[in-house]
Amino acid sequence: MASNRINRINEEIQKALADMLRGLKDPRVSGTMISITRVETTPDLRFAKIYVSFLEEDKAKDAIKGLQSASGYLRRELGRELNLRYTPELQWSHDDSITYGAKMLKLINSLDKGSSDEEEEQG
Numbered sequence: 001m002a003s004n005r006i007n008r009i010n011e012e013i014q015k016a017l018a019d020m021l022r023g024l025k026d027p028r029v030s031g032t033m034i035s036i037t038r039v040e041t042t043p044d045l046r047f048a049k050i051y052v053s054f055l056e057e058d059k060a061k062d063a064i065k066g067l068q069s070a071s072g073y074l075r076r077e078l079g080r081e082l083n084l085r086y087t088p089e090l091q092w093s094h095d096d097s098i099t100y101g102a103k104m105l106k107l108i109n110s111l112d113k114g115s116s117d118e119e120e121e122q123g
Contacts, residue, residue: 006041009041009045009082009084010038010039010040010041010048011039013039013050013078013082013088014038014039014050016077016078016081016082017036017039017050017074017078018036020074020077020078021034021036024066024070026066026069026070027066028059028062028063028065028066029063029066029067029070031063032054032055032056032059032060032063033054033056034052034053034054034055034063034067035052035053035054035055035098036050036051037051037052037097037098038051038095039051041088042088044086045085045086045088046086046088046089047088047089047091048088048089048090048091049091049093050090050091050092051093051094052067052092052093052094052095053094053095053096053097053098053099054094057096057099060094064094068092071089071090071092074090075087075088075089075090078090
């Protein structure tokens, strides 16, 4: 039962932060497209690890630094939006799963092309 509550809180934090990121004025953050892929909150709601992915991977380090510097502001705004006893401390982590997935898809597609070429030669 507690895990359902944590999952709902994670989803609410993800939605709220996604809205807040659009309004940040830090050029390191607003200069690239950022997606929050998932949020993991500790059971005591003291810490939330936010996994983010970036459209432009070369700007990821600067954007993470920008997010870390804006953490206090984002945490305060999150506390206003969500009525929780504790507003979790935000910890930012780069999530490269989208990049990894795109790379795997490219490899799979290249295998499909290779097998169709072999079938044409045999047939």
